[in-house]
Amino acid sequence: MTLDETLFLAINGLAGQSAVADYVFLQLGNRSTLYVPGACAIAYWVWSNYREAFLGGPVLGASVGLADFFGGQLKWVFERVRPCRALAEAVKIEPSGCGGLFSFPSNHATNTAAIAAFLQVLYPKSGWISWPIVAVAGFARVYVGAHYVTDVLGGWVLGGLLGGGAALALLQWPKFRKRSSSVRTPIQEADGRS
Numbered sequence: 001m002t003l004d005e006t007l008f009l010a011i012n013g014l015a016g017q018s019a020v021a022d023y024v025f026l027q028l029g030n031r032s033t034l035y036v037p038g039a040c041a042i043a044y045w046v047w048s049n050y051r052e053a054f055l056g057g058p059v060l061g062a063s064v065g066l067a068d069f070f071g072g073q074l075k076w077v078f079e080r081v082r083p084c085r086a087l088a089e090a091v092k093i094e095p096s097g098c099g100g101l102f103s104f105p106s107n108h109a110t111n112t113a114a115i116a117a118f119l120q121v122l123y124p125k126s127g128w129i130s131w132p133i134v135a136v137a138g139f140a141r142v143y144v145g146a147h148y149v150t151d152v153l154g155g156w157v158l159g160g161l162l163g164g165g166a167a168l169a170l171l172q173w174p175k176f177r178k179r180s181s182s183v184r185t186p187i188q189e190a191d192g193r194s
Helices: 003-012 019-029 031-047 048-076 105-120 124-143 149-171 186-191
Strands: none
Touching: 003 124, 019 124, 031 048, 031 105, 048 105, 048 149, 048 186, 105 124, 105 149, 124 149
């Protein structure tokens, strides 16, 4: 048995022990559950800085779309069968089966990491909210038997690179975040320039 299978069985083995925990982790795996915090984040973004939300929202949407697309394509490259289909010991609590055939990378992990990395780059203080959501969503995918731990880790890397990269590119666009000409950088102050 591999380390990945051992880690999977340790987490997935918790499933079926508590109906409440099973329900909570199943709900965290539903894409529609992620719409609520997403809608709250968008509402806050629009309220706090309408201009940045208007310009950055489509970039965030495109980065999540690309992350989801690449995650789906990579499943067909790696063709790793989901643990709920491959391991007889896997606890299956999903009423509709265990998802598609292949598992690497986890698209839930990819998409949530893309959003968190995007926000972290633009608004560093957002990390204390977004990354715990990413961690819980990733844990939930292993708990319900849909993914190995490495599926989740791979999704986090892919999503983090795409979301963070999109935000870094957005910050290079001068129209996104206008800088005040009266604010001097430390280099300008050291050189005596304005």
